[in-house]
Amino acid sequence: IVMTQSPGPLSVSPGERATLSCRASQSVSANLAWYQQKPGHTPKLLIYGASTRATGIPARFSGSGSGTEFTLTITSLQSEDFAVYYCQQYLKWPLTFGGGTKVEIK
């Protein structure tokens, strides 16, 4: 299953909303996770099951969608949110990631 992320990159001002998209080449139901990766750091699980926040993830991060279209929304971007975000499907083998969306400071 090919995962395609858009846009790339995304320029956002602090305090604004960021909307990231992830599209699957076939339905993955809700078997979709989102990760955040900051430079020099490992990926961090944000969302699983398309919309469930992982432990300790702030409420400004929300996920939605099912089937082939998914969205990660970050409301009121903080300085620590500027990073690369990846989606990953886990319905079928091989497990596959999107190419990532970089959220940068406008």
Add this chain to the structure above:
Amino acid sequence: QVQLEESGGGVVQPGGSLRLSCAASGFSFSDSAMYWVRQAPDKGLEWVAVISYDGRNKYHADSVKGRFTISRDNAKNTLYLQMNSLRDDDTSVYHCVRDGSGGHTPSYYFDSWGQGTLVTVSS
């Protein structure tokens, strides 16, 4: 807290071999499925292999099938990746990753990552 510490990376010639290790602590290693995920320099993420909590079930990505083998030693809390017939495009940081379920039934998403070990394949 969960700690995953990889070792064994380095520079190797094409066709060579390496064995990566991942020492796990801070959780019940023997209850968790584990993965190797790699990331080429300034590139995205690629799942490499998975092994069930008891080591009975293993799957490898097509790109490494027949060349890489994942294994584990639950008595030593250690995950391994045997890498043979290495190619230039295997150059990546290899991360040891824990399954997100915390139990015997895997979730197939990833909740804890090691810092990784760099494998460079070059002549």
